[in-house]
Amino acid sequence: MKNSTKIALTSAFVGILLFGGQMPNAFAQQPQSQSSANTSVLRIGSRGQAVKEAQIVLKQEGFYKGPINGIFSSQMQSAVKAFQRSESITADGIIGAETQAAFK
Numbered sequence: 001m002k003n004s005t006k007i008a009l010t011s012a013f014v015g016i017l018l019f020g021g022q023m024p025n026a027f028a029q030q031p032q033s034q035s036s037a038n039t040s041v042l043r044i045g046s047r048g049q050a051v052k053e054a055q056i057v058l059k060q061e062g063f064y065k066g067p068i069n070g071i072f073s074s075q076m077q078s079a080v081k082a083f084q085r086s087e088s089i090t091a092d093g094i095i096g097a098e099t100q101a102a103f104k
Contacts, residue, residue: 022025046072054095057103058083 001003042051059065063086064079077093084091087102 041097042072043093044072044077045072051076054080054103 007031007058016027021045040050040098042054051072052068053073055064055066055068055070055076058079059068060087064076066075066079080095080099081091081093084093084099087099089098089102
């Protein structure tokens, strides 16, 4: 993975974490879930810049073939599962802390 992509994705996730799992008003419609480590997760229905950054990474790595639109669709979920399998992560299709760490 390219360093600029890692930095951009890391920045997106840091932004989520700085807001305590809640995005600013521009992303207020984004569903948020909390894991035991109090990190936000991205899943079907999630929207926003963090999803867009994940789409870019997954596309560059050859897992995602869809549009870069910031919408976590079923196509995105399939790409996440494929990425997780390639990294020996439980393939649940959700971008949580373990998958976020694998993006870095």
